Amino acid sequence: MPEWLLITLLILAKLGLVFFVLLTLAAYLVLAERKILGRMQLRPGPNRVGPFGLMQPLADVIKLLTKEDFIPDQADKWLFMLAPGLAAVTALLTFAVVPFGPPLTLFGHEVPLVVCDLNIGVLFFLGLSSLAVYGMTLGGWASNSKYALLGAIRGLSQLISYELSMGLALVPVVMLARSFSLNDIVMAQADVPFALVNPLAFLIFLISIVAESKRIPFDLPEAENELVAGFHTEYSGMRFGLFFVGEYINLIILGSMLTVFFLGGWMGPFLPGIVWFSIKVLLVCFFFIWVRGTLPRLRYDQLMHFGWKILLPLSLLNVILTGAFLLWRQG
Amino acid sequence: MNIWRDIKGTIQPFWITLRNMFRPTVTIQYPEQRAEISPRYRGRLILTRDPDGQERCVACHLCSAACPVDCISMQATEGEDGRRYAAWFRINFSRCIFCGLCTEACPTLAIQVTGDFELANRNPLETVWEKEELLVDHCGQEPDYNFYRHAGIGVVAGRGENPGEDKPVDVRDLMP
Amino acid sequence: MATYIFYILGIIAVVATAMAITRRNPVHSIIYLVNSFFALAMLFYLLGAPLVAAWEVIIYAGAIMVLFLFIIMMLELSPGERADRQGPGPLQWLPVLLLGAALIGCTLLLLKLDPAGSQNIPTWYASPRDFGYVLFHEYALAIEIVSFQLLFAAVGAFYVGRAGGRKEAGGIK
Ligand code: SF4
Ligand code: SF4
Numbered sequence: 001m002p003e004w005l006l007i008t009l010l011i012l013a014k015l016g017l018v019f020f021v022l023l024t025l026a027a028y029l030v031l032a033e034r035k036i037l038g039r040m041q042l043r044p045g046p047n048r049v050g051p052f053g054l055m056q057p058l059a060d061v062i063k064l065l066t067k068e069d070f071i072p073d074q075a076d077k078w079l080f081m082l083a084p085g086l087a088a089v090t091a092l093l094t095f096a097v098v099p100f101g102p103p104l105t106l107f108g109h110e111v112p113l114v115v116c117d118l119n120i121g122v123l124f125f126l127g128l129s130s131l132a133v134y135g136m137t138l139g140g141w142a143s144n145s146k147y148a149l150l151g152a153i154r155g156l157s158q159l160i161s162y163e164l165s166m167g168l169a170l171v172p173v174v175m176l177a178r179s180f181s182l183n184d185i186v187m188a189q190a191d192v193p194f195a196l197v198n199p200l201a202f203l204i205f206l207i208s209i210v211a212e213s214k215r216i217p218f219d220l221p222e223a224e225n226e227l228v229a230g231f232h233t234e235y236s237g238m239r240f241g242l243f244f245v246g247e248y249i250n251l252i253i254l255g256s257m258l259t260v261f262f263l264g265g266w267m268g269p270f271l272p273g274i275v276w277f278s279i280k281v282l283l284v285c286f287f288f289i290w291v292r293g294t295l296p297r298l299r300y301d302q303l304m305h306f307g308w309k310i311l312l313p314l315s316l317l318n319v320i321l322t323g324a325f326l327l328w329r330q331g
Numbered sequence: 332m333n334i335w336r337d338i339k340g341t342i343q344p345f346w347i348t349l350r351n352m353f354r355p356t357v358t359i360q361y362p363e364q365r366a367e368i369s370p371r372y373r374g375r376l377i378l379t380r381d382p383d384g385q386e387r388c389v390a391c392h393l394c395s396a397a398c399p400v401d402c403i404s405m406q407a408t409e410g411e412d413g414r415r416y417a418a419w420f421r422i423n424f425s426r427c428i429f430c431g432l433c434t435e436a437c438p439t440l441a442i443q444v445t446g447d448f449e450l451a452n453r454n455p456l457e458t459v460w461e462k463e464e465l466l467v468d469h470c471g472q473e474p475d476y477n478f479y480r481h482a483g484i485g486v487v488a489g490r491g492e493n494p495g496e497d498k499p500v501d502v503r504d505l506m507p
Numbered sequence: 508m509a510t511y512i513f514y515i516l517g518i519i520a521v522v523a524t525a526m527a528i529t530r531r532n533p534v535h536s537i538i539y540l541v542n543s544f545f546a547l548a549m550l551f552y553l554l555g556a557p558l559v560a561a562w563e564v565i566i567y568a569g570a571i572m573v574l575f576l577f578i579i580m581m582l583e584l585s586p587g588e589r590a591d592r593q594g595p596g597p598l599q600w601l602p603v604l605l606l607g608a609a610l611i612g613c614t615l616l617l618l619k620l621d622p623a624g625s626q627n628i629p630t631w632y633a634s635p636r637d638f639g640y641v642l643f644h645e646y647a648l649a650i651e652i653v654s655f656q657l658l659f660a661a662v663g664a665f666y667v668g669r670a671g672g673r674k675e676a677g678g679i680k
Contacts, residue, residue, distance in 0.1 A: 123561035130569025
C-alpha cells in the first residue's frame with residue numbers, strides 16, 4: 001500500500017470514529033442528564049423505552065425526524081435554515097484539535113490520537129468558540145420572533161462577555177506550557193495538572209465554560225420561563241434537533257477542553273491514556289449536570305456584573321501574577 | 332463576613348442534590364403500579380340514586396350554576412307524580428376541573444365525586460358524558476339520604492300524601 | 508499549487524467584500540464580510556502566519572462582526588421588513604454558498620500542504636514564539652502607544668457611559 005493512501009485512510013478512520021463517538025456520546029449525554037436530574041429530584045427519569053430507558057435517544061431522534069419542519073412566514077428563510085447547521089458544525093469542528101490519547105503505533109506508523117495537531121490549537125478552539133455565536137444569533141434573528149430575538153441578543157452579549165475571561169484564563173496555561181499546541185499542553189502536565197498549579201485560572205475557566213455552554217445558571221438565552229425557548233423558539237423537527245445536539249456536543253467539547261487545559265488530558269497512572277481522558281471528560285460532564293440540578297438561574301444584570309466586574313479583572317490579575325511567578329522562578 | 336455565608340450557600344446545595352441522588356425515588360410506575368387514592372378524592376362525577384332506587388337529581392340547575400367552568404347542562408322535566416327529574420343531563424369532562432363545587436351545591440346529594448381519574452380519550456367528543464353514563468345504581472357516599480322523604484313531592488298530591496311518603500314536619504310543633 | 512490557492516482565496520475575498528457592500532440587508536452584508544475575513548485568514552495561513560490567521564478569525568469574525576450584528580439586531584430591522592423581499596431568494600444566496608464551498612475546498616487543500624515547505628510561496632514561517640518576540644522587542648514602543656490609546660478609549664467609554672446613565676436615570680424620574 002502506498003504511503004499517502006495509508007495516511008489518508010488513517011485520517012479518515014480517525015475522523016469517522018471521532019464523529020461517530022461524539023454523536024453517540026452526545027445522544028447518551030442527553031439521556032444521562034435526564035436520568036441524573038431525575039434522581040436528584042427523587043424520580044427515576046426516562047425508563048420506558050428499552051431497558052432502563054436506554055433506547056430513549058433513538059426514540060427522540062425518530063420523533064424529531066418525523067416532526068414537521070416549520071419555517072415561519074416572515075422569517076429569513078435561508079438564514080433560518082442555515083443557522084442550526086452552523087451551530088452544530090462549529091461545535092463538531094472544535095474536536096479536530098483535541099488530543100484524546102498518547103500516540104499509538106499502527107502498521108509501523110506513529111499515529112497521534114488527535115485528528116489534526118495544529119500548532120495553534122488553543123487559538124483554533126478560541127476562534128471556533130467565538131464563531132459558535134453566529135449559529136445562535138442568526139437563528140434567533142432570522143426567526144423574526146421577539147422571543148427568539150431577545151434570546152439571541154442575550155446570548156450574544158453573554159457569550160462575548162465570557163469569552164474574554166475564558167481566553168484570558170487560557171493565557172497562564174499557554175505561559176506554563178510554553179506552547180499553543182494542545183498536545184504540548186497535555187505533555188507539560190505530566191507531573192502536576194495545571195488545575196493545581198493555577199487554581200484561579202481553573203476556576204475562571206470553569207465558570208466561563210459553563211456560561212459558554214449556555215446552561216443553568218447561565219441559561220439566559222433560552223430561559224424557558226421568560227422567553228419560551230429563547231433563540232430556538234421557532235425551530236422544530238430536526239433543525240431544533242441540530243441546535244439541541246450541538247449544545248450537547250459543545251458540552252463534551254468544553255469538557256474535553258477543561259480536561260486538556262487543566263486536568264492533565266490523558267495523563268494518569270495505570271490505565272491507558274484514552275480511558276483516563278474519557279473518565280475525566282465524563283466527570284466534567286457530570287459536574288455540568290450537577291450544577292444544572294443545583295443552582296438557579298442568574299438575573300441578567302448579575303450575569304453581566306459577574307462577568308465584567310469580577311471574572312475579567314481576576315483573570316487579568318491572574319495573567320500578571322503567573323507571568324511574575326514564571327519570571328521569578330527563572331531567576 | 333458576608334462572603335463566607337455566600338460561599339457556604341453556594342456549596343451547600345451541591346451536597347444536598349448529591350445526597351438526593353442516592354435516595355429512593357418516589358415515583359409510582361403508573362400503569363403497572365397504582366396510587367392509593369384517598370376516599371375523598373375528587374375524580375369523575377356520578378349521579379346517584381336514593382335508597383329506594385330512584386334518581387336523586389331533581390334538575391334544579393344548582394350544580395350547573397355553581398360550576399365555575401359551566402360544563403354541566405340539563406333539561407328539567409316532570410314525571411306523572413310531579414316528581415322532577417332531568418330529561419337529559421350532560422357533563423363535559425374535557426372542561427371539568429374537578430373542583431367538586433357542584434357536589435357542594437347539590438341539595439339532593441345526587442351529584443357526587445368518585446375516585447376515577449382515567450378519562451383520557453382520543454376523541455374529545457367522547458369525553459362528554461350523558462345521563463345514562465353518569466347515572467349509577469347505588470347511593471354513592473350517602474347511603475341513607477333520601478331527599479323526597481324529607482321534602483315531599485307535593486305538587487300533584489298534597490304534601491306527605493304520596494304513597495310511601497312521610498308526613499311533612501310540623502315546624503310549629505316542639506316535639507321531634 | 509499554492510499560487511492557485513492564493514489566487515482563488517484572493518478572488519473569494521474580493522468578491523465577498525464586493526457583495527458585502529452591495530447588499531441591502533445589513534445582516535447579509537455581515538455574513539459576506541465574515542466570509543471575506545475567512546478568506547483573508549486563510550491567506551495569512553498560506554503566507555506562513557498562522558497566528559495572524561487565528562486572530563483574524565477570533566477578533567474580526569468572532570468579536571467585531573458579532574458586535575456589528577448586535578447593533579443591527581438592536582435596530583429592529585426584522586427580516587420580514589427587508590426592502591428586497593420580492594427579490595429572487597435562492598439566487599441571492601447562491602453567491603454565498605459558492606464562496607463558502609470554495610473556501611472550504613481551499614482550506615482542505617491548505618491543510619494538506621505544509622505552508623513552510625510549499626514551492627511557490629515559500630516565505631518566512633512565523634511561529635507564535637517568533638511572532639511574539641518580534642512584536643514585543645522591535646515594536647515594543649508601538650505596542651505601548653497603542654495599548655495606551657486603548658486604555659484612554661476604555662476610560663473614556665467608561666466615563667461617558669457612567670455620566671450619561673446617571674443623568675438619564677435622573678431625568679426620567
Ligand atoms: S367538579 Fe367543578 S368543574 Fe366539574 S362539573 Fe362540578 S362544579 Fe363543574
Ligand atoms: S345534580 Fe343536584 S344540583 Fe344538579 S340539578 Fe340535580 S339535584 Fe340539582
